[in-house]
Amino acid sequence: MPANLTPAYKAAEGHYRYAKDPAERLDALKEMLRTIPKHKGTDHLQADIKAKIKELTDELAGPKKGGARTGPETAIRREGAGQIALLGPPNSGKSALHAATTGSHAHVGPYPFTTQYPQPGMMPVHDVAIQLVDLPPIAVEHPVSWISNALHSADGCLLVVDLSMPGCVERVIALHELLAERRIELIDQWPADSGPDDESSSDVDLFTKVLPTLLVASKADRLVESGDELAVLKELAEVTYPCMAISTETGHGLDRLGTWLFDRLGVVRVYTKIPGKDADMGRPYTVRHGATVLEVATLVHKEIATDFKFARLWGTAGFDAQQVGRDHLVEDGDILEIHA
Ligand SMILES: Nc1nc2c(ncn2[C@@H]2O[C@H](COP(=O)(O)OP(=O)(O)OP(=O)(O)O)[C@@H](O)[C@H]2O)c(=O)[nH]1
Ligand SMILES: [Mg+2]
Structure with a gap:
C-alpha cells in the first residue's frame, strides 16, 4: 500500500468497493484518479486505476466502438442469498448444471463454446435462493474481455470440471493462468471456514478478486474411477479446493450442492x-x-x-x-x- 494516500482518495476507494454496478464503479475510479497523490510511490496504483477505467469504459460502451450497445448484459446484478459464478473449461457441464438447479433454459450443447453470455438463475435452498451465474468457458482459444467485470459481485464460484475429458488437467491449469492474468484468484477458504477475527481475504489489493471455490466434478454418471482422476487433478493442478461430484443425468449431488453453498457462505x-x-x-x-x-x-x-x-x-x-x-x-x- 503506497504511503501518503489522502482521506479524499480513501473515500473514493470506498465508493469503488461498495459501488452497485459498473457505471458507479467507473465514476468511483475516475474520482480515485482525480484524488490520488501524483508521485513515484503511487505509479503502480495509478496505472492499475487507468487500466481498470479503460476496461470498464470498453465494457460499458458495448461490443461495437461508438455504435449502439448490442448484446446481453455482461454484469449480473446480485440477487438472493449469494451470487455464485460457474467457471470451467469448455463443454464441462456448466450450463447443464445451471439448468438442472435453477430451472433456467441455459443452452446445453455437445460441443465447446456453447455459452457466450452470462445467464443468471435462482437455485432454491431451504426457504431462500442462491443466484447461480452461468458463464462462457475460460479457455485460451476464446478470451472473454469482460470476465473480471462479470465476476465483480460474485461471492464464490463453482469450478466445474469433467474429469473424463482428455486434457482436463491442462485445461484447469490454463484456466488458473488466464484468471490470474485478469487478477482473479480462486481460494479454498469459504466465509464460514474462517473464525470471527480472520480477515485474511480482505487484505488483498483492491483490484484482485478473490473467489472462494468449490471444485465440482461433473458427469459423475460417466466416471468409473473418478477417485484416480481427481487425485491426478489435485496433484498436477495443485488444486486444494473442497470437491463434490454431481450428475445432471441422475441428479446425484444436486440437492447437497445447494445446502453446501448455503452453509459455507454463512447464510x-x-x-x-x-x-x-x-x-x-x-x-x-x-x-x-x-x-x-x-x-x-x-x-x-x-x-x-x-x-x-x-x-x-x-x-x-x-x-x-x-x-x-x-x-x-x-x-x-x-x-x-x-x-x-
Ligand atoms: N453424461 C452426462 N453428460 C452431461 C452431464 N452434464 C452435461 N453433460 C453433457 O456435456 C455436454 C456439455 O454440456 P454443457 O452444459 O453445454 O457444457 P458447458 O460447460 O456449459 O459448455 P460451454 O458453454 O461450451 O463452456 C452436453 O452434451 C451435455 O449433455 C452429466 O451430468 N452427465
Ligand atoms: Mg455453457
Whole structure:
C-alpha cells in the first residue's frame, strides 16, 4: 500500500468497493484518479486505476466502438442469498448444471463454446435462493474481455470440471493462468471456514478478486474411477479446493450442492414480525454470519434503520421477545420485531 494516500482518495476507494454496478464503479475510479497523490510511490496504483477505467469504459460502451450497445448484459446484478459464478473449461457441464438447479433454459450443447453470455438463475435452498451465474468457458482459444467485470459481485464460484475429458488437467491449469492474468484468484477458504477475527481475504489489493471455490466434478454418471482422476487433478493442478461430484443425468449431488453453498457462505435467515401480529415466516431476509440487527433493519427499509430504537428477538439464543440493540448479532432462524 503506497504511503501518503489522502482521506479524499480513501473515500473514493470506498465508493469503488461498495459501488452497485459498473457505471458507479467507473465514476468511483475516475474520482480515485482525480484524488490520488501524483508521485513515484503511487505509479503502480495509478496505472492499475487507468487500466481498470479503460476496461470498464470498453465494457460499458458495448461490443461495437461508438455504435449502439448490442448484446446481453455482461454484469449480473446480485440477487438472493449469494451470487455464485460457474467457471470451467469448455463443454464441462456448466450450463447443464445451471439448468438442472435453477430451472433456467441455459443452452446445453455437445460441443465447446456453447455459452457466450452470462445467464443468471435462482437455485432454491431451504426457504431462500442462491443466484447461480452461468458463464462462457475460460479457455485460451476464446478470451472473454469482460470476465473480471462479470465476476465483480460474485461471492464464490463453482469450478466445474469433467474429469473424463482428455486434457482436463491442462485445461484447469490454463484456466488458473488466464484468471490470474485478469487478477482473479480462486481460494479454498469459504466465509464460514474462517473464525470471527480472520480477515485474511480482505487484505488483498483492491483490484484482485478473490473467489472462494468449490471444485465440482461433473458427469459423475460417466466416471468409473473418478477417485484416480481427481487425485491426478489435485496433484498436477495443485488444486486444494473442497470437491463434490454431481450428475445432471441422475441428479446425484444436486440437492447437497445447494445446502453446501448455503452453509459455507454463512447464510443467516432472519424473519420479521409486526407488533401484535404473527411473524412472517414466508420470506426471510438474508445476511451473513456476523451481521447485526441494524443490517437486517437496513434491508427492511432505510428509514427503519435510520429511526431504529430497539428490537425484540425470538431466537435460539436468549429468551422470547428479548430486547436487543442495533449491534446485536443475529443468528439463522431469528425472528425480529423492529421498533423505530
Ligand atoms: N453424461 C452426462 N453428460 C452431461 C452431464 N452434464 C452435461 N453433460 C453433457 O456435456 C455436454 C456439455 O454440456 P454443457 O452444459 O453445454 O457444457 P458447458 O460447460 O456449459 O459448455 P460451454 O458453454 O461450451 O463452456 C452436453 O452434451 C451435455 O449433455 C452429466 O451430468 N452427465
Ligand atoms: Mg455453457
